[in-house]
Amino acid sequence: xxxxxxxxxxxxxxxxxxxxxxxxxxxxxxxxxxxxxxxxxxxxxxxxxxxxxxxxxxxxxxxxxxxxxxxxxxxxxxxxxxxxxxxxxxxxxxxxxxxxxxxxxxxxxxxxxxxxxxxxxxxxxxxxxxxxxxxxxxxxxxxxxxxxxxxxxxxxxxxxxxxxxxxxxxxxxxxxxxxxxxxxxxxxxxxxxxxxxxxxxxxxxxxxxxxxxxxxxxxxxxxxxxxxxxxxxxxxxxxxxxxxxxxxxxxxxxxxxxxxxxxxxxxxxxxxxxxxxxxxxxxxxxxxxxxxxxxxxxxxxxxxxxxxxxxxxxxxxxxxxxxxxxxxxxxxxxxxxxxxxxxxxxxxxxxxxxxxxxxxxxxxxxx
Amino acid sequence: xxxxxxxxxxxxxxxxxxxxxxxxxxxxxxxxxxxxxxxxxxxxxxxxxxxxxxxxxxxxxxxxxxxxxxxxxxxxxxxxxxxxxxxxxxxxxxxxxxxxxxxxxxxxxxxxxxxxxxxxxxxxxxxxxxxxxxxxxxxxxxxxxxxxxxxxxxxxxxxxxxxxxxxxxxxxxxxxxxxxxxxxxxxxxxxx
Numbered sequence: 291x292x293x294x295x296x297x298x299x300x301x302x303x304x305x306x307x308x309x310x311x312x313x314x315x316x317x318x319x320x321x322x323x324x325x326x327x328x329x330x331x332x333x334x335x336x337x338x339x340x341x342x343x344x345x346x347x348x349x350x351x352x353x354x355x356x357x358x359x360x361x362x363x364x365x366x367x368x369x370x371x372x373x374x375x376x377x378x379x380x381x382x383x384x385x386x387x388x389x390x391x392x393x394x395x396x397x398x399x400x401x402x403x404x405x406x407x408x409x410x411x412x413x414x415x416x417x418x419x420x421x422x423x424x425x426x427x428x429x430x431x432x433x434x435x436x437x438x439x440x441x442x443x444x445x446x447x448x449x450x451x452x453x454x455x456x457x458x459x460x461x462x463x464x465x466x467x468x469x470x471x472x473x474x475x476x477x478x479x480x481x482x483x484x485x486x487x488x489x490x491x492x493x494x495x496x497x498x499x500x501x502x503x504x505x506x507x508x509x510x511x512x513x514x515x516x517x518x519x520x521x522x523x524x525x526x527x528x529x530x531x532x533x534x535x536x537x538x539x540x541x542x543x544x545x546x547x548x549x550x551x552x553x554x555x556x557x558x559x560x561x562x563x564x565x566x567x568x569x570x571x572x573x574x575x576x577x578x579x580x581x582x583x584x585x586x587x588x589x590x591x592x593x594x595x596x597x598x599x600x601x602x603x604x605x606x607x608x609x610x611x612x613x614x615x616x617x618x619x620x621x622x623x624x625x626x627x628x629x630x631x632x633x634x635x636x637x638x639x640x641x642x643x644x645x646x647x648x649x650x651x652x653x654x655x656x657x
Numbered sequence: 658x659x660x661x662x663x664x665x666x667x668x669x670x671x672x673x674x675x676x677x678x679x680x681x682x683x684x685x686x687x688x689x690x691x692x693x694x695x696x697x698x699x700x701x702x703x704x705x706x707x708x709x710x711x712x713x714x715x716x717x718x719x720x721x722x723x724x725x726x727x728x729x730x731x732x733x734x735x736x737x738x739x740x741x742x743x744x745x746x747x748x749x750x751x752x753x754x755x756x757x758x759x760x761x762x763x764x765x766x767x768x769x770x771x772x773x774x775x776x777x778x779x780x781x782x783x784x785x786x787x788x789x790x791x792x793x794x795x796x797x798x799x800x801x802x803x804x805x806x807x808x809x810x811x812x813x814x815x816x817x818x819x820x821x822x823x824x825x826x827x828x829x830x831x832x833x834x835x836x837x838x839x840x841x842x843x844x845x846x847x848x849x
Binding site for chain 2: 295296297298299404405409423424425426427428429430431435439
């Protein structure tokens with residue numbers, strides 16, 4: 291065990307190790323997988339909150355931990371840079387950052403740091419073995435200059451065009467949405483800033499990675515669905531299973547995506563202007579086919595409310611092998627709408643029904 | 658074809674560049690790409706006697722005194738940021754006119770204002786020292802220090818020394834805490 295100060299380095303003795311850190315949820319950790327020239331090979335070389343596992347499988351970001359497995363690093367990767375960014379303010383407003391791993395530990399004193407993006411550690415190949423260096427240098431301008439330093443293209447803030455143009459086709463995984471509200475274990479709830487009845491269209495999106503079909507497993511098919519209960523006691527379910535696509539005029543499920551290949555995933559639209567009649571809506575997802583491996587699916591649910599940053603919750607903090615997940619609950623009380631992260635896993639619809647008191651009878655079906 | 662040296666290794670200049678007299682010692686490092694204070698690295702040369710001490714205070718060549726009294730060593734000037742490709746600072750040495758009482762020439766690099774800026778060599782990337790034969794313009798020796806330094810603020814990159822009537826170069830890579838002041842005092846320079 292070596293205690294590193296800024297600028298010093300030491301050998302990595304175990305190819306597979308965990309780096310524990312003390313950064314809070316208001317700091318985003320990213321890892322850049324770099325070639326010999328110190329740049330990423332393509333935009334997949336950035337592991338961050340939108341893509342928490344590297345394409346090569348070497349890096350996995352978890353809450354408070356970075357898992358490194360250097361056993362199968364592609365030969366064109368020479369270095370991993372572990373960086374952190376803060377959404378608001380500089381690192382001086384955050385407590386000191388500590389790292390703890392089997393071969394080393396170190397602490398960054400944040401006093402007086404003017405940066406809002408910091409390169410903290412570099413794990414790099416030297417004479418065919420791996421070393422770690424405590425870097426502690428960064429950028430005042432945040433994630434954008436940091437990502438550009440490593441050759442990642444960051445989408446600029448959208449420019450308002452004076453003449454209407456067709457919306458460009460975007461590939462969401464390649465750009466980094468710098469504004470967001472994340473629902474996490476420690477901050478599971480957000481109140482919408484608008485009054486119920488004037489919200490407009492709330493769009494709920496489920497997206498996931500299909501995963502490679504292999505001899506042992508085919509891709510994963512996730513279905514998005516919702517339970518809705520009105521203030522007058524009426525209740526319903528929308529989901530592809532059983533062709534229950536709409537509960538008018540409140541909620542509607544758009545087309546079913548059977549593969550996850552579509553960059554759009556699955557969508558539910560909730561009419562926010564009629565939401566005053568609604569008591570609660572529970573958004574859920576279940577694995578229609580494929581193995582119940584939520585980690586591999588990298589599923590992300592985003593709520594888009596007009597004029598608000600997207601509200602996002604990831605289904606990555608679990609090793610659950612059950613196939614059904616209640617993701618979030620919208621409740622309408624006193625003219626305000628709150629969104630709460632649930633992330634509770636169940637064996638199926640019936641279990642979830644019991645837990646949340648829906649009161650339906652369930653039998654097997656297929657689509 | 659330059660000879661690449663590892664830390665501690667030495668080589669005879671006469672053997673790899675027969676008849677060499679004028680040479681240029683180039684020192685380089687990468688400027689920082691992140692925000693924060695620039696790294697201002699300074700190269701210096703110390704002309705030492707057989708006992709390893711400075712001949713006189715005038716035989717300490719640095720950004721404040723660019724030429725030795727014997728004119729055999731000339732520092733080409735201070736680079737404040739490390740910008741630009743190739744050598745960031747260089748020292749010209751005419752070995753044929755180095756006084757006979759000079760037994761060794763130490764080439765060191767120090768970080769200016771390192772403590773105030775909280776900087777050390779571990780944060781500098783791609784540092785190297787190289788020797789170029791001025792007659793042919795060819796690089797004959799190179800030593801990359803990249804891993805041999807760490808948290809020091811002063812490093813001896815290399816040294817030229819007399820051995821059996823010829824000049825040899827050694828890749829040193831030895832770090833000092835305390836910057837240029839400590840390094841100069843160590844060789845017997847009287848620092849104000």
